[in-house]
Amino acid sequence: MGKRDYYEVLNLQKGASEKAIKAAYRKLARKYHPDVNPGDADSEARFKEISEAYQVLSDPKKRSMYDRFGHKAFGRGDAGSSRNPWDFSGFDFSQFGQNAHFNTGGDLGDLFGSFFNGGQQAEQGPVKGKDIQYTIDLSFQDVLDGLHTKLMVRHDVVCTRCHGRKVERGHALESCSNCQGTGKVKSAPTFLNISVSQPCPRCQGTGKYNPHPCRNCHGDGLERTTDRISVKIPAGADNGSKIRVKSKGHAGRNGGKNGDLFITTRVQSHPLFERRGDNLYCEVPITIVEAVLGAKISVPTAFGETSMLVPAGTQSGQKFRLRGKGIPHMKGVGRGDQFVTVKVVTPQNIDTRTSELFREISRLNPLDPRAHLFSEDHAKRSTQDGI
Numbered sequence: 127m128g129k130r131d132y133y134e135v136l137n138l139q140k141g142a143s144e145k146a147i148k149a150a151y152r153k154l155a156r157k158y159h160p161d162v163n164p165g166d167a168d169s170e171a172r173f174k175e176i177s178e179a180y181q182v183l184s185d186p187k188k189r190s191m192y193d194r195f196g197h198k199a200f201g202r203g204d205a206g207s208s209r210n211p212w213d214f215s216g217f218d219f220s221q222f223g224q225n226a227h228f229n230t231g232g233d234l235g236d237l238f239g240s241f242f243n244g245g246q247q248a249e250q251g252p253v254k255g256k257d258i259q260y261t262i263d264l265s266f267q268d269v270l271d272g273l274h275t276k277l278m279v280r281h282d283v284v285c286t287r288c289h290g291r292k293v294e295r296g297h298a299l300e301s302c303s304n305c306q307g308t309g310k311v312k313s314a315p316t317f318l319n320i321s322v323s324q325p326c327p328r329c330q331g332t333g334k335y336n337p338h339p340c341r342n343c344h345g346d347g348l349e350r351t352t353d354r355i356s357v358k359i360p361a362g363a364d365n366g367s368k369i370r371v372k373s374k375g376h377a378g379r380n381g382g383k384n385g386d387l388f389i390t391t392r393v394q395s396h397p398l399f400e401r402r403g404d405n406l407y408c409e410v411p412i413t414i415v416e417a418v419l420g421a422k423i424s425v426p427t428a429f430g431e432t433s434m435l436v437p438a439g440t441q442s443g444q445k446f447r448l449r450g451k452g453i454p455h456m457k458g459v460g461r462g463d464q465f466v467t468v469k470v471v472t473p474q475n476i477d478t479r480t481s482e483l484f485r486e487i488s489r490l491n492p493l494d495p496r497a498h499l500f501s502e503d504h505a506k507r508s509t510q511d512g513i
Contacts, residue, residue, distance in 0.1 A: 132179035151180040252382035258375040272361035282376040287342035297338035302329035309333040362456030363391040404453040404462030442470035
């Protein structure tokens, strides 16, 4: 009797989504699981059939092979069939291009590698888990003080039921009957004397087959969960800073190390300070009297108010440096500096007496700040240019 169509086994249409495939498997697996039907041989056989169908249809590469070649793709043709499952007679090789060349009597593993795991050996050894990227928003104060917080991170962990073994309790992996446990299949020369040796598509080159996948992780070995993870954001973080939290990414496979959690910071802007590296910049207004006579003024900093000396004769736009009043260095000790640019503010509404005083000041201190614009050399150039 021939094998049933895998889509039929799971009561699905051929174009079913991955979500629909998983839902159908869970429903049927619960119904026919041996633990639910102890001693029922028919249910056990049905469960094996359901598990086999799910293992193929839940794997995009296996499913593509199955959709293309049916059961023959896995070297398991209909019972009693004498046809070689690796006979490529009648196969259309035009997809490889008109200039494709084939060597006869050789191993064309590279040619057909794209059909089976991309031509790569299955992951039998330890495989490190994938990293997780996470973005966190920081306030200006968080940047100054640093931040201890807890993040809700959704990641893969080792299955709590099978502990990563992928097989249901009370069962074990079986030797793959397709490759006799070797992990590889090789056809006898048939079409154009082609011989193909590749990782077994049924067991993915492991030599083992899982007829009883864990009902919690469905044979994956990992399960998805959400954990609260404590993290420390050091002071001095900037937009785009990355903080690595080791081993808090996705769990590894086959005993491999966990991936890492990488946190990227996004810092809110400040209404007064502009940040450039670890230095801060701001603009502070001063009066004409303060600019002319000099003064000791109060200046805002990221750490509170401080005093700054404005020397007599200060010009508008002049810049002053406050050492150690900038952002903490994220790596190392100390802080950047704060640069203060003063802006001289002139009074807009003055009375007659004030006007007289300014005229008296102008008479006592004759000054032409534009004199350099009309120097002798400048005047000659202006005349020559027709100005």
